[in-house]
Amino acid sequence: MVYNMETEKERELIIMVDDDPVVLRAGKNSLSGSYRVATLTSAEKLFSFLENNIPVLILLDVVMPGMDGYEAIRILKANSKTQGIPVIFLTGRADAANEYEGLSLGAIDYIIKPFVPALLRKRVEIHLLVEAQKKILETQRQALQNFNSDLQRMVEEKTHTVINLQNAIIKTLADMVEYRDNVTGSHVDRTRRGVSILINALKEQDRYRDQVANWNIEILLESSLLHDVGKIAIDDYILKKPGPLNIDEFELMKKHTDFGVQVIEKIKSAAEENEFLYYAKIFAETHHERWDGTGYPFGLEHGEIPILGRIMAIADVYDALVSERPYKEAYSHEKAVEIIREGRGTQFDPELTDIFVSVADMFREP
Numbered sequence: 001m002v003y004n005m006e007t008e009k010e011r012e013l014i015i016m017v018d019d020d021p022v023v024l025r026a027g028k029n030s031l032s033g034s035y036r037v038a039t040l041t042s043a044e045k046l047f048s049f050l051e052n053n054i055p056v057l058i059l060l061d062v063v064m065p066g067m068d069g070y071e072a073i074r075i076l077k078a079n080s081k082t083q084g085i086p087v088i089f090l091t092g093r094a095d096a097a098n099e100y101e102g103l104s105l106g107a108i109d110y111i112i113k114p115f116v117p118a119l120l121r122k123r124v125e126i127h128l129l130v131e132a133q134k135k136i137l138e139t140q141r142q143a144l145q146n147f148n149s150d151l152q153r154m155v156e157e158k159t160h161t162v163i164n165l166q167n168a169i170i171k172t173l174a175d176m177v178e179y180r181d182n183v184t185g186s187h188v189d190r191t192r193r194g195v196s197i198l199i200n201a202l203k204e205q206d207r208y209r210d211q212v213a214n215w216n217i218e219i220l221l222e223s224s225l226l227h228d229v230g231k232i233a234i235d236d237y238i239l240k241k242p243g244p245l246n247i248d249e250f251e252l253m254k255k256h257t258d259f260g261v262q263v264i265e266k267i268k269s270a271a272e273e274n275e276f277l278y279y280a281k282i283f284a285e286t287h288h289e290r291w292d293g294t295g296y297p298f299g300l301e302h303g304e305i306p307i308l309g310r311i312m313a314i315a316d317v318y319d320a321l322v323s324e325r326p327y328k329e330a331y332s333h334e335k336a337v338e339i340i341r342e343g344r345g346t347q348f349d350p351e352l353t354d355i356f357v358s359v360a361d362m363f364r365e366p
């Protein structure tokens with residue numbers, strides 16, 4: 001809009017509606033010193049006038065031929081374009097019941113005719129002041145609301161950045177362990193994929209559906225990347241040994257579950273307890289437990305082993321079988337599935353083994 005000094009200087013418009021020209025003239029005389037006053041002789045004329053003019057205030061008679069003032073205020077208040085215009089009744093109906101009715105319909109004041117010009121001016125002035133203050137308050141409320149949503153957006157952006165950073169650090173930690181482990185390819189990425197396939201299959205089973213619904217799967221899958229993080233504390237000569245481990249070496253290798261828990265506990269002591277660390281600890285601690293109780297570190301059996309540990313056991317072993325290691329060649333997918341099937345009820349949870357077999361095709365390289 002072009003800035004217009006004339007418009008800016010223009011006085012505020014008040015509309016006065018009354019079927020009595022004498023009243024209109026008296027009203028105009030008392031207000032026109034401070035305002036532009038448009039005088040109209042019926043409610044019908046008011047509505048056609050409002051099509052092109054929005055006043056700061058309407059002074060409205062009640063009893064008029066045609067539409068009366070009560071009907072007129074109802075229409076004004078029902079229209080979003082006019083409902084904000086303050087209305088004052090200016091009427092000869094002096095009884096309390098009518099005054100109550102007029103104020104209940106949304107008028108901000110009810111003035112009895114004949115009026116005292118100076119008092120009419122004063123009351124109009126006070127009402128317009130209150131209206132102006134209401135507008136200022138509304139502007140401030142709006143500004144505060146905008147400020148709040150800006151603040152909220154900034155917090156969300158920061159949170160997003162922190163989560164990205166956290167995921168990048170976790171991934172780097174897992175990659176560092178793999179680099180030392182001499183494992184070719186990305187074992188942790190592939191076991192995460194295997195865990196994801198098994199969890200999706202579990203969702204379809206009545207017996208597991210409720211349990212899976214309680215998991216935050218996105219966080220859970222990220223945390224699975226740390227299941228072998230304890231290998232960071234295992235000596236190079238064991239990790240990089242180009243053949244099978246002897247009994248003593250294997251005992252040391254088994255310690256990677258304890259070390260993994262220690263690493264996660266250390267993070268826990270610096271950060272707040274959270275879902276990510278909760279899942280990460282379960283994976284690191286229990287992925288080498290066996291269904292028959294001969295696994296490590298605790299020798300838990302059957303349902304004593306957390307289900308996430310039982311799931312990871314299958315995904316972890318599958319990937320170890322199909323991968324080439326310094327001490328073994330890579331087995332085919334079919335051979336790996338067969339070996340896991342043979343471990344049903346000894347190494348692996350029998351139900352989870354069946355579920356694995358039913359979706360095993362999805363474990364093939366994508």
Ligand SMILES: [Fe+2]
Pocket residue numbers: 227228256287288
């Ligand atoms: Fe492991």
Ligand SMILES: [Fe+2]
Pocket residue numbers: 187191227228316
């Ligand atoms: Fe592993």
